[in-house]
Amino acid sequence: MGGLTLDNVTMAYGPRVLFAGVCAQAGPGETLVVTGANGAGKSTLLKIIAGLVRPEEGRVRREGAFGYAAPDVHLYAELTGRENLAFFAGLRGLADDPDALLARVGLPRGRGGDLVGAYSSGMRQRLKLAVSLLGEPPLLIWDEPTLALDAAGGERVEEILGRHRRGGGVAVLAANDPVEADRWAAGGVRLHIGAA
Amino acid sequence: MELRTRYAVGAVALFAVTTLVAVSGAVSGTGVRSDVKAALLWIILLFAALSGLSRAFVREEEAGTADALRLAAPATAVYAGKWLFNTALVLVVEAVSVPLFLLALPPETVNFRLLIGVLLLGGLGLSGAATFVAALIAQASAGKSALFFIVAFPVLMPLLLLATQATVGVFDAVPAHHARAVGDLGVLAAYAVVMTAAALMLFGYVWHE
Amino acid sequence: MNEARPPAPNSGGGEAIGRIALLLLLCATTAGGFLWLPPARGFQNPALARIVVFHVPCSMAAYLASGVATWYAIQYLRRRDLGDDIKSRVSFALALLFWVLTTLTGAIFAKVQWGAYWNWDIKQGAILMLTLIYVAYFALRAAVADPRKRATLAAAYCLFAALSAPFLTYVLPNSTPDTLHPKGTLQGGLSPEYSLTLWGGVLGLCLVYVWAFRVHVAVETLQMRLHKRARRQRRVVSATVWPPAPAQN
Numbered sequence: 001m002g003g004l005t006l007d008n009v010t011m012a013y014g015p016r017v018l019f020a021g022v023c024a025q026a027g028p029g030e031t032l033v034v035t036g037a038n039g040a041g042k043s044t045l046l047k048i049i050a051g052l053v054r055p056e057e058g059r060v061r062r063e064g065a066f067g068y069a070a071p072d073v074h075l076y077a078e079l080t081g082r083e084n085l086a087f088f089a090g091l092r093g094l095a096d097d098p099d100a101l102l103a104r105v106g107l108p109r110g111r112g113g114d115l116v117g118a119y120s121s122g123m124r125q126r127l128k129l130a131v132s133l134l135g136e137p138p139l140l141i142w143d144e145p146t147l148a149l150d151a152a153g154g155e156r157v158e159e160i161l162g163r164h165r166r167g168g169g170v171a172v173l174a175a176n177d178p179v180e181a182d183r184w185a186a187g188g189v190r191l192h193i194g195a196a
Numbered sequence: 197m198e199l200r201t202r203y204a205v206g207a208v209a210l211f212a213v214t215t216l217v218a219v220s221g222a223v224s225g226t227g228v229r230s231d232v233k234a235a236l237l238w239i240i241l242l243f244a245a246l247s248g249l250s251r252a253f254v255r256e257e258e259a260g261t262a263d264a265l266r267l268a269a270p271a272t273a274v275y276a277g278k279w280l281f282n283t284a285l286v287l288v289v290e291a292v293s294v295p296l297f298l299l300a301l302p303p304e305t306v307n308f309r310l311l312i313g314v315l316l317l318g319g320l321g322l323s324g325a326a327t328f329v330a331a332l333i334a335q336a337s338a339g340k341s342a343l344f345f346i347v348a349f350p351v352l353m354p355l356l357l358l359a360t361q362a363t364v365g366v367f368d369a370v371p372a373h374h375a376r377a378v379g380d381l382g383v384l385a386a387y388a389v390v391m392t393a394a395a396l397m398l399f400g401y402v403w404h405e
Numbered sequence: 406m407n408e409a410r411p412p413a414p415n416s417g418g419g420e421a422i423g424r425i426a427l428l429l430l431l432c433a434t435t436a437g438g439f440l441w442l443p444p445a446r447g448f449q450n451p452a453l454a455r456i457v458v459f460h461v462p463c464s465m466a467a468y469l470a471s472g473v474a475t476w477y478a479i480q481y482l483r484r485r486d487l488g489d490d491i492k493s494r495v496s497f498a499l500a501l502l503f504w505v506l507t508t509l510t511g512a513i514f515a516k517v518q519w520g521a522y523w524n525w526d527i528k529q530g531a532i533l534m535l536t537l538i539y540v541a542y543f544a545l546r547a548a549v550a551d552p553r554k555r556a557t558l559a560a561a562y563c564l565f566a567a568l569s570a571p572f573l574t575y576v577l578p579n580s581t582p583d584t585l586h587p588k589g590t591l592q593g594g595l596s597p598e599y600s601l602t603l604w605g606g607v608l609g610l611c612l613v614y615v616w617a618f619r620v621h622v623a624v625e626t627l628q629m630r631l632h633k634r635a636r637r638q639r640r641v642v643s644a645t646v647w648p649p650a651p652a653q654n
Contacts, residue, residue, distance in 0.1 A: 325565075325569070328565060329562075329565075332545065332558050332561060332562055333545070333548070335549065335554055335558060336545070336548035336549050336558075337548060337549060337550045338548055339548055340548075343544060343545065343548050346540070346541050346544050346545075347541045347544065347545050347562065349537065349541070350534055350535075350537040350538040350541050350566060350569075351538070351541075351565060351566050351569045352569075353534050353537075353569075353573065354569055354570075354572035354573045355569075355572075357573075358572070383572065386572075387569075387572050390568055390572075391565075391568065391569065394564070394565055394568050395565070398482075398561045398564060398565060401482050401557055401560075401561055402557060402558060402561050405553070405554070405557075
């Protein structure tokens with residue numbers, strides 16, 4: 001099962017310190033919610049947790065595989081939705097059924113065959129979430145998962161998160177909306193990056 | 197997926213052909229020494245290939261797909277994919293340019309087996325080294341295309357010189373040149389192996405933070 | 406954060422004596438080179454040909470600097486310590502300096518011996534190529550904004566280019582069997598006076614390199630540490646365990 005430990009994580013860009021000495025832990029079924037103003041460093045922290053960015057100091061310990069979705073990470077616009085899923089599944093040696101995943105995130109099967117370049121932003125977001133769910137990873141790292149999603153999409157996200165947590169998975173979420181943050185953080189830990 | 201972006205291959209081939217036409221327009225076919233011809237051939241190949249190879253990683257970074265790739269695939273796989281595509285690109289350019297070159301500026305003689313050898317090994321070395329440089333400059337913040345040439349050129353110089361020298365042996369009938377060219381093939385092979393291996397090892401450091 | 410130790414006070418006497426000795430050594434070599442050495446036999450302008458005792462030490466120092474730069478590049482990739490990157494870069498710059506000096510002394514020799522500063526001889530072509538690598542290194546560094554990325558890319562390029570260089574030294578002597586550059590003088594052709602002056606020069610310049618290296622590295626490291634301390638910690642991350650919601654989802 002998944003687990004996550006943040007150990008004295010510090011990140012700085014030149015003279016600007018984003019955060020220092022962050023320690024946190026999340027076990028199976030727990031959620032870590034990161035909040036903060038725009039530009040405070042939420043996305044950076046999530047990237048550090050995902051291993052995309054190396055922290056200046058400190059370590060992140062992850063157990064198991066993880067799925068990652070963020071606003072600035074895109075999928076291939078020249079491929080169709082299904083092809084994107086197949087591509088990433090193939091890279092990791094997974095054999096998930098693309099149509100099932102599309103259904104989970106609420107993408108109509110017909111659109112699965114369209115180029116991602118023709119998707120609306122909400123649809124792209126759903127596809128990103130679908131890609132991150134490949135392989136049913138025990139850890140989900142989602143940066144603003146409800147961005148560009150309509151109400152129905154938002155419900156899907158809640159549904160997926162709920163099932164994930166009940167199944168013992170760990171989730172790390174970044175949220176701009178305080179209401180969402182409260183809801184997700186219920187029973188978990190909330191990290192707030194703010195002014196001293 | 198790269199195959200969908202066929203425009204890259206087309207553009208590069210066109211570049212090679214245009215350069216070739218320009219050169220042959222400026223130079224009369226018979227009066228040129230074989231070593232100059234050899235040099236010309238490789239310069240054309242080099243510039244055509246470089247113009248096409250530089251974008252290998254930049255597109256990913258700019259489109260934002262690079263991070264998704266970082267998470268999904270091991271670094272070696274990513275590099276191998278790009279490298280194979282670039283090698284194919286180089287070989288296509290060679291296949292298009294060389295016959296045209298031979299027609300436009302016919303050399304004294306053509307030793308075909310040597311020629312194939314030089315083109316193959318030289319092409320491998322070219323794509324091996326250039327792909328790595330492309331990976332390096334993809335992470336730069338500004339002036340990427342110029343930077344690519346500046347950074348790639350010194351590293352490729354040995355290859356250029358070696359390949360040109362070997363091609364001289366292909367183009368003329370002097371036995372000493374011929375023998376030397378055969379030796380050069382060995383060194384070209386070594387270059388290709390060393391640079392590609394080095395690229396594979398170093399790429400991991402460059403790709404992940 | 407590790408506390409920055411204040412720089413160790415100069416070991417006063419020891420360092421000063423060392424520097425004075427170095428200065429004397431250099432003076433001796435220079436003076437010896439010009440005044441004491443008998444004019445080289447077999448060269449066009451025997452008096453000026455003695456510049457070889459400067460030319461060779463320059464190139465040796467350059468090799469040393471390049472080697473050190475490459476070593477620290479490897480270290481950086483292994484340890485990701487920015488201090489290693491500083492050392493690598495400083496060494497690189499010093500190597501470039503020495504290569505330029507080598508080229509200049511070589512050009513003077515060429516002018517005197519064969520009448521032209523530059524005649525596209527193979528060895529000169531090789532040095533030109535080498536200089537291009539160094540220029541490319543700094544161009545690459547200049548194009549990357551993030552310091553850690555910059556260090557990583559620079560180190561990787563350093564190693565990559567270093568691997569391609571030996572091929573250069575293979576091709577060149579072979580392509581033109583007779584380069585104008587004298588060969589084999591170091592092995593057998595030097596009279597004792599020359600040997601002494603030359604190797605003295607080598608020692609002297611290498612020590613100059615070491616000295617310059619240490620000074621630059623110390624300055625840069627200090628700057629880096631000052632930067633770190635000047636950073637104010639403006640953001641605090643507070644972790645709160647959220648009160649359990651009444652209905653556990």
